[in-house]
Amino acid sequence: MSEIKYETVIGLEVHTELATASKIFCSCTTEFGGEPNTHCCPICTGMPGVLPVLNQKVVEFGIAVGLATDSEITPYGKFDRKNYFYPDLPKAFQISQLYLPICRNGVVAIEGEGFQKNIRIHEIHMEEDAGKLIHDPIFDTTHADYNRCGVPLLEIVSEPDFRSAEEVIAYLETLKAILQYLGVSDCKMQEGSLRADVNLSVRPLGQAEFGTRTEMKNINSFRSIARAIAAERKRQIELIEDGGKVIQQTRRWDDAKGVSYAMRSKEDAQDYRYFPEPDLSPVVISEEWQEEIRKGLPMLPKERKAKYMEGYGLSPYDAGIITGIKALADYFDEVNAIVGQPQEVANWLLGDFMRLAKAGEGDTFEILLSPAKLADIILMVKTNVINRNTAKEVFAAVWQEDLDPKQYVEEHDLAMVGDGDLIKDTVAKVLAANPKTVAEFKAGKEKVLGFLVGQCMKELKGKADPGTVNTLLREALK
Amino acid sequence: MNIAFTELTPIKAGEMVRKRELSVEELTKAYLKRSIALDGEINAFLRIEEEYALKSAAAVQKRIDAKEELGPLAGVPFGLKDNICTKGLETTCASRILGGFVPPYEATLMEKMSRGGAVLIGKTNMDEFAMGSTTETSYYKTTKNPWNLEHVPGGSSGGSAAAVAAREVPYAIGSDTGGSIRQPAAYCGVTGLKPTYGAVSRFGLIAYGSSLDQIGPIAPSAKDCAAILDMISGFDEKDATSMKTQFNAVAQLEGGVKDMVIGIPKSYFGEGLNGEVREIITAAIKVLTDAGAKVEEFDFSILDYAVPAYYIIASAEASSNLSRFDGVKYGFRAEDAEGLRDVYLKTRTQGFGSEVKKRIMLGAFALSSGYYDAYYNKALQVKALIKKAFDDAFAKYDMILGPVAPTTAPKIGESLKDPLAMYLSDIYTVSVNLAGLPGIALPCGFDQKGLPVGMQLIAKAFDDEKLLCAAHCYQQLTDFHRQFPALAGKGGV
Ligand SMILES: [Zn+2]
Numbered sequence: 004m005s006e007i008k009y010e011t012v013i014g015l016e017v018h019t020e021l022a023t024a025s026k027i028f029c030s031c032t033t034e035f036g037g038e039p040n041t042h043c044c045p046i047c048t049g050m051p052g053v054l055p056v057l058n059q060k061v062v063e064f065g066i067a068v069g070l071a072t073d074s075e076i077t078p079y080g081k082f083d084r085k086n087y088f089y090p091d092l093p094k095a096f097q098i099s100q101l102y103l104p105i106c107r108n109g110v111v112a113i114e115g116e117g118f119q120k121n122i123r124i125h126e127i128h129m130e131e132d133a134g135k136l137i138h139d140p141i142f143d144t145t146h147a148d149y150n151r152c153g154v155p156l157l158e159i160v161s162e163p164d165f166r167s168a169e170e171v172i173a174y175l176e177t178l179k180a181i182l183q184y185l186g187v188s189d190c191k192m193q194e195g196s197l198r199a200d201v202n203l204s205v206r207p208l209g210q211a212e213f214g215t216r217t218e219m220k221n222i223n224s225f226r227s228i229a230r231a232i233a234a235e236r237k238r239q240i241e242l243i244e245d246g247g248k249v250i251q252q253t254r255r256w257d258d259a260k261g262v263s264y265a266m267r268s269k270e271d272a273q274d275y276r277y278f279p280e281p282d283l284s285p286v287v288i289s290e291e292w293q294e295e296i297r298k299g300l301p302m303l304p305k306e307r308k309a310k311y312m313e314g315y316g317l318s319p320y321d322a323g324i325i326t327g328i329k330a331l332a333d334y335f336d337e338v339n340a341i342v343g344q345p346q347e348v349a350n351w352l353l354g355d356f357m358r359l360a361k362a363g364e365g366d367t368f369e370i371l372l373s374p375a376k377l378a379d380i381i382l383m384v385k386t387n388v389i390n391r392n393t394a395k396e397v398f399a400a401v402w403q404e405d406l407d408p409k410q411y412v413e414e415h416d417l418a419m420v421g422d423g424d425l426i427k428d429t430v431a432k433v434l435a436a437n438p439k440t441v442a443e444f445k446a447g448k449e450k451v452l453g454f455l456v457g458q459c460m461k462e463l464k465g466k467a468d469p470g471t472v473n474t475l476l477r478e479a480l481k
Numbered sequence: 482m483n484i485a486f487t488e489l490t491p492i493k494a495g496e497m498v499r500k501r502e503l504s505v506e507e508l509t510k511a512y513l514k515r516s517i518a519l520d521g522e523i524n525a526f527l528r529i530e531e532e533y534a535l536k537s538a539a540a541v542q543k544r545i546d547a548k549e550e551l552g553p554l555a556g557v558p559f560g561l562k563d564n565i566c567t568k569g570l571e572t573t574c575a576s577r578i579l580g581g582f583v584p585p586y587e588a589t590l591m592e593k594m595s596r597g598g599a600v601l602i603g604k605t606n607m608d609e610f611a612m613g614s615t616t617e618t619s620y621y622k623t624t625k626n627p628w629n630l631e632h633v634p635g636g637s638s639g640g641s642a643a644a645v646a647a648r649e650v651p652y653a654i655g656s657d658t659g660g661s662i663r664q665p666a667a668y669c670g671v672t673g674l675k676p677t678y679g680a681v682s683r684f685g686l687i688a689y690g691s692s693l694d695q696i697g698p699i700a701p702s703a704k705d706c707a708a709i710l711d712m713i714s715g716f717d718e719k720d721a722t723s724m725k726t727q728f729n730a731v732a733q734l735e736g737g738v739k740d741m742v743i744g745i746p747k748s749y750f751g752e753g754l755n756g757e758v759r760e761i762i763t764a765a766i767k768v769l770t771d772a773g774a775k776v777e778e779f780d781f782s783i784l785d786y787a788v789p790a791y792y793i794i795a796s797a798e799a800s801s802n803l804s805r806f807d808g809v810k811y812g813f814r815a816e817d818a819e820g821l822r823d824v825y826l827k828t829r830t831q832g833f834g835s836e837v838k839k840r841i842m843l844g845a846f847a848l849s850s851g852y853y854d855a856y857y858n859k860a861l862q863v864k865a866l867i868k869k870a871f872d873d874a875f876a877k878y879d880m881i882l883g884p885v886a887p888t889t890a891p892k893i894g895e896s897l898k899d900p901l902a903m904y905l906s907d908i909y910t911v912s913v914n915l916a917g918l919p920g921i922a923l924p925c926g927f928d929q930k931g932l933p934v935g936m937q938l939i940a941k942a943f944d945d946e947k948l949l950c951a952a953h954c955y956q957q958l959t960d961f962h963r964q965f966p967a968l969a970g971k972g973g974v
Contacts, residue, residue, distance in 0.1 A: 045586045049805050051579065052566045052588060052687040056721050086801050086848075088825055095804030147809070276848035278857060281692035281798055283721050 008208040011236045012216075013171055013201060014163035017178060018156050019188045020132060020196035021064050027131050027155035028055030028098065035194045039137070039148035047153035049094030054282050057082075061155040062286055064187040065105040065129050066296045068157055071181050071303055072124050074109030076293055080286035082129075085275045090147050091134040099158075101277045104128035105286065111161075111181070112305070115173040122174050123162040130156050151195075157187075163202065163213065168232040172225050175199065176327055180304040183329040192223045193364060199228060204249065205239045214239070215249040219256045219263055231256040235263060307332055315345035325352060328368055331360075337374035342381045351377060355395065359402050372402050379408045390468050393417050419466045426459070426467055430475050433458045444480060452476060484511055487965045491557050491651040491705045498545065498556035505545065505556035509538035509600050512558040516602065516649035522630060522968065524622045525644035527563050529603035530570055534558065541598045553708045553731070555598025560644045560653035563604040564611055565696065566685040567591055570601075574687050575619035576609045578832030579812040588685020589717045590654065590696055597712040605640030605653055609834045610803065611661055611689040613637050614903050615896045618836040623893060626669060627966040628932055632890040635665030641699045642669040648969045652700035652709060656686055658693045659791050660885070660910025663922035666699050667885035667935020670924040672952065672962055673699040674706040677942045678917035679724035681710075682717030688802040690795035693914040702962050703923060703952035707731045710945060730946045734953045739773030741951060744878035746781030749909055755888045761926035761934040762884050768958050769882070769951075777878065783863075783870045784912060788904060790863035791911035792840075793847045793856050799837075800844030806832065836897075868916045875941040880951055882938055883909050885922045889932035909937060919945040921952050924961035933961070 026033055029046035046053045069076050083101040109124030134149040159178065165171045179197060182188040190197040204216035219235060222228050234256075239249050252268040302310070304326050311322035311332075326332045331352060339348045356377075360370050380398055383389045389397065389412055397417065401408050412418055420426060433455060434441055443451050452473070459472045484503075498505055513531055520526050541556050561567065564574045566584035568591070573579040587595075594601070608618040616624045616639025624639045626632040627647040634643040638655025642665035645653050655662040657675035666673025674697045681696045688694055698709035707730035716725040745766070750759060770776055808814035808828030815827030833841070847856035874881060886906055896903040913920040919942070922935040940948040956962050 045584075048810070050584065050586070050811070051572075051574075051582070051805065052564075052584065052685045053586070054684050054720050054722075056719060084801050086804060088804065088807065090809055090821065093805060093810060095807060096801050274850045276801070276845060276850075276853075278797060278801070278848050278853070281690075281722075282688075 009205045009236070009240050010208045011166055011232070012163050012204050012206060012213055013165035013232065014216075015161045015165065015171060015174065016200040016202070017159045017161075017175070018198045018200075019159065019182055019190065021061055021155040021157060022186065022188050023058055023060045023064065023155055025058060026153035027058050027061050027129070028153055031153065033154045035191075035196070037150055039146065039150060042150040043152065048149050055098060055280075057283055057286070058155065061129055062105065062288070063296060064155075064185070065127065065157055066288060066293060067185045067187060067300060068159070068182065069106035069109065069127055070293070070297050070300060071185055072106070072109035072111055072127070072159075074106035074124055074127060076288055077103055077105055077107065077286075078288050079103065080105050080288070082280040082283045082286070083277045084280050085277055087273050087275055089133070090145070091136050091152075093134070093149060093152060097131060097133065098280050098283070099130035100128035102279070105288075111174060111177055113170060113173040113177050115169050118170060118173075120164070120170070122164045122170075125160045125162050127157055127159050130158060132156050163204075168229040171201070171232060172229055175225060175228070177304070180327050180329060184301055184303050184307075186301070191367075192225070193367060195223065198223055201228060201231060201235075203232060203235050203239070205236060205243070215251050217249065217251065218253045220253060220266075222256050222258070224258075227256065227258045230258070230261060231263065234261060238263070304329075311335075311345075315339075315349075317345060317349050321349045321353060324357075325349060330368065330370060334370055334374050338378045338381070341375065341378035342385070344381065344385070347381055351381065351398075355398060359399075372398075372405055376401060376405065376408055383408065383412065387468055388412065388418050390419060390465070393419075393465060417466060419468055420463055426463065426472060426475055427479075429459050429462045430472070430479050433462060434476075434479060441480065484508075486515060486648045487970050489648070489651060490701050491554055491559075492708055494557045494651050495553045495555060495708075505538045505542040505600065506535065508556060509534050509558050509602065512650060513602055516560075516644065519647050519649050519968070520644075522625065523627055523643050523647050523649070524624045525605055525634075525640045525647065525649055526560065526603040527573065527575060527606050527619075527621055527640065528571060530601065533570060534600055534602040537595070537600045541600060544598060551598040552712050554712060556600060557651050558600045558602045559594070560603055560605045560641055560650040561591075561601055562607050562638050562641050562653070562655045564607060564656060564687045564689075565590055565654065566687065567601065567604070570604065572604065572687070573621075574610045575607045575621055576833065576837070577620040577813055578806045578808075578828070582812045584685070586685065589682035589719055590685060590713055593682075593713050593715070599712070602650060605638070605644055607640055608637035608661075609837050610687070610799070611637040611656060611658055611694075612799070612836050612840050614660070614664060614906060615891070615893075616640060616665070617893065617897055618834055620834055625893070626890050626932070627968050628670060628890075629930065631892055632932060633668070633893050633896065635668030635886075635890055637661040637665070638673075638699065639665045642666050642671055642673065645669070645671045645699050645701065646966060646969070648965060652698060652705055654696060654709075654713075655699050656694055656696050657914065658690045658695075658795055659914050660907050662697045662699060663885050663910050663920055663935070663937060664907070666922040667924070667937075668890035668933065670927075670933030670935075670961065670964065670966075671699055671701055672703050672706055672924065672956075673697065673922045674703075674710060674945070674949070675913065675920045676710060676714060676945050677724075677726075677919045678914075679722050680714045680726055680728070680919070680943070680945060682715075682720040682723045684717055684719040688798070690798040691802060692798060693791075693795055695914070702956055703921065703949050704731070704734055704956070706921070707734055707946075707949045707953070710949070714945075724943070726943055728946055730949045733946045734950055736947075736950045736954075737772065738769055738951050738954045741774045741879045742877065743769060743774050743776050744874050744881045745776055745778045746784065746874075746881060746883055747778050748781045748784045749883035753887050753905070753908070754884060757928045758884055758886075758888060758934050761928070762882075762936050765925040765936045765955070766882060768955060772954060772958060774951075776882075779874060779877070781870060781874070783866055784908065786863045787867060787912040787915060788908055790860040790867070791907065791915055792843065792904060793860035794864065794915070796840040796844030797847045797857050797860075798844065800841045800848065803833075803837070803841055808832070839900075864915045867912050871912075871916045871918060871939075871941070879947065880938050880940055882936065885909060885935040885937045889928045889930065889934055913939055918942055919948050921948050923952050923955060924964070925955075925959065926961060
């Protein structure tokens, strides 16, 4: 590669499926899965003569997201038709918003290692999702499943404000947290309820104008997004360095192979023939309605993080991670309400807990242990029923099936030996059995104490507080 | 029993049933027999649904016997334009592409009519997807004008209008996007009401131009139309463009026209209006002034832009509305197609007639990138100007009066040869749709060939009751609406 340094410029279009009970224009359920074509009706399958009726909850959710991203809410909005033929779109048009989207000019603050910046939101619009095509390789046929047809989506379009994959991921994490805090989406990427299209171009560092961009569609995990960005940046730079030109086109990212393929270029881009949807009335949003929703907004990640830092004394890092996942923060609150030891709870959540919760595929985050049970474990440590090592063991054992930790400790006879005499006896026994080590200690070799503690713990089958053992050993060695 | 069909209006038929002079089944059977007999010549119906009709008749009779409160039209048979969905009954829009399509849902209109005890006896012919002014673009058959079988009945609700004119049915339901109720009503010498946009739910009406389409009645008189409007209008939660209005037009029919100020747009009587039609309309105006109405001419030159604006908007919406007919899920699919693109291409090529294709192409063009502002957006601006011109007029006038069409019904085959002339013949009706207003066509005379002439009254939005009142007043003073073609008088059946 040449001496030129390149800057990556990225804009994101994030589609999030809204967690309304029913679809955007009919009363069918939005539930994920289900036998193909069982969550459908004549409206969402676009039968002749049917009409859409807007689900007001979708507008409410749109307003909430707009307010949470400091966007301007459009007081008089409209829906438009985006026309194209495809079998997953039974009306042959998608009802979306082009001319008067629900929100404009928002901002999302992001931070990460070495950066802290504002990402501008160009617009947020409401639209309906399309169905799914399922290819049957055996019979070489394609089947249409319209269950997803008409599930409400918000498309959140950013300005091209990202300069690295890290910024993109930080933004997506932040956005995901906001959406989850608002309760407007479950943001399950593996189920397609959060999807991102990545617009990327490169330019020599210092150049003012943007390079030609490509768009990569529907990448469905953070990891894949980061990989796709790295690969596309590299592809574009190589192309330019080889004297070629980046062509404006849509590309499909193949995550398994780690490469993207050109799908269509700008020249054969579809003309969607947008025009105002005549079957829906304008979306009128009054100041009062906005205020009502503003008042009902929950505490957002930023505020909650501040509360954890100031109220509980957590570090910005700990507070950031815990409040970055709403379910985790809610869990934190529940456990802490019982045990009253915020730092201790935070330590638990950021250790093995996190690893187990993220053990699923993709970007899943699943908590299997109820908060009261983790509180029990923490309290057992606090009251010296078990020691820390045992606690970790118990935690790992009860996680999967949400078992009762107290019962587990009992059944497996893991409670610490509270009896001082037994520990004293064990100490005496160990010292007698290791005269050489005792001599070394007495000669000033402090390090060997650890070995002796270990021996005692072994004798006691780990059921003692290592601190107590330590103290008693020191006393005996005086 | 001998029924004087030519005398029997829907309201009278309803009274007979209520007074138990005859049963709903007897009435339905009589009309079935009559429409089957007459329709061999007229072709008003695409399908006469005997079994369905008799079943509904029996059900309505039971409700009457159970003393259920039903409207004035309970037990009265009617015909329904084939672009309105009927659950369990084929609905084709007179297009090949919807051949065999049986909706699994009911149009709101049908639900309301069933509640009122109306008895559907068949689906009427129309221009394919309501695109046309003659009912000749139907894929299935050409409907004839009962007054002269060599002439068209008008369109697109030509089947409905012809069926009523021949008294094959007491009344029928049509839809009006640019004149499709009023113009065939005028050509067939019956009364046709296009209600205010939003007054009647469009749920289940297979869309042509969604922002213009409106369902309405075609019947012998304005009084009948009032009773039908009362039954079919009102807010529907399934139609976001429907309005919270509940008309009670029958109760307000007798107000007369005394002191009403009627505006006459000069441009409605300009070049292009047939002389005979002009004379007949002028005579009609005199009837109203004699009854106490005041008449004033006014300038309405914006009318010149109505037809182009209408064809752009209606075609643009149609190009999108009709995209769903792709052979994938229902209706016709080309047999020789291989692969997705081919299915789309061949199904739509073979499934749509040429008038429909023409409008789809026109609409798609008007919406395409680079042309949107020059055509579609301009048309929307014209629409807004027309609306404003009407608003200004209604600040001064209670009603606007003019012709429905420049001529009487043309001969079959004449219009499609000169499509531009056919489009221009919509000049007096389309602006009403663009402005979302109510308009009514009522018979007011005959030309020398014996073909009916209709006049049009237009009122401001949601003044449908006032419109019907003026129309009723005119009909109290004239008897054009009581006349029927010779063919209809053939025997009592
Ligand atoms: Zn549905």
